[in-house]
Amino acid sequence: MLSHNINSSHRHARTTHSNPISNAQTNQPATRTKQKPKHKRTGKSPVQIKPNYPHHIAKMVQPRMLTKADETSANDENEVRREDQEKINRFSRLHQRQTVLEEQLKGKQKDKEDLEEVSMELELADEDELVPYKIGDSFFQLPLSDAQGMLSASTEKIDTDVTKLEDSIGELREEMQQLKVALYARFGRSINLET
Numbered sequence: 001m002l003s004h005n006i007n008s009s010h011r012h013a014r015t016t017h018s019n020p021i022s023n024a025q026t027n028q029p030a031t032r033t034k035q036k037p038k039h040k041r042t043g044k045s046p047v048q049i050k051p052n053y054p055h056h057i058a059k060m061v062q063p064r065m066l067t068k069a070d071e072t073s074a075n076d077e078n079e080v081r082r083e084d085q086e087k088i089n090r091f092s093r094l095h096q097r098q099t100v101l102e103e104q105l106k107g108k109q110k111d112k113e114d115l116e117e118v119s120m121e122l123e124l125a126d127e128d129e130l131v132p133y134k135i136g137d138s139f140f141q142l143p144l145s146d147a148q149g150m151l152s153a154s155t156e157k158i159d160t161d162v163t164k165l166e167d168s169i170g171e172l173r174e175e176m177q178q179l180k181v182a183l184y185a186r187f188g189r190s191i192n193l194e195t
Helices: 002-017 020-027 055-061 068-078 082-123 144-190
Strands: 130-135 138-143
Touching: 082 144, 130 144, 138 144
Parallel strands: none
Antiparallel strands: 130 138
């Protein structure tokens, strides 16, 4: 009789503790599911879109706000520094000087052409004939030999002036080209130095 009670008590203990999970579930009070917040205007729950890529990639593709240091460095790249302004001013002065010298060169070249035409006309003149020769704003009657000598001296002087002007213009253009390279490397398309 005693053994029967012990066996039945063991069976009862096995049946009562055989499924602890189910017993715990039955003993827990019913929980209420949390409702999603609804939109104030439409009254509908907002739609949440989950990315189909890993979480660490999602962090990588998120837009990054510029810090103050980044904004400062970006502004410094386009900021006109004092040395940049000096180069720009220098280029402007050289360009103005070049324009003046080119106008002078055109005038000298025109004078040279006129002297060459006069020289050809004097070759056809008689040796004993007086020829009009312009000095300043006045004309003087001079012997042919004197007129040819003065004409030759004037031609040589103009040739010297033309050579000096061409050399000066060449030096200006070379310095302007160096400034162009430096300024375009600094500002790119934001500056226009083409003349």
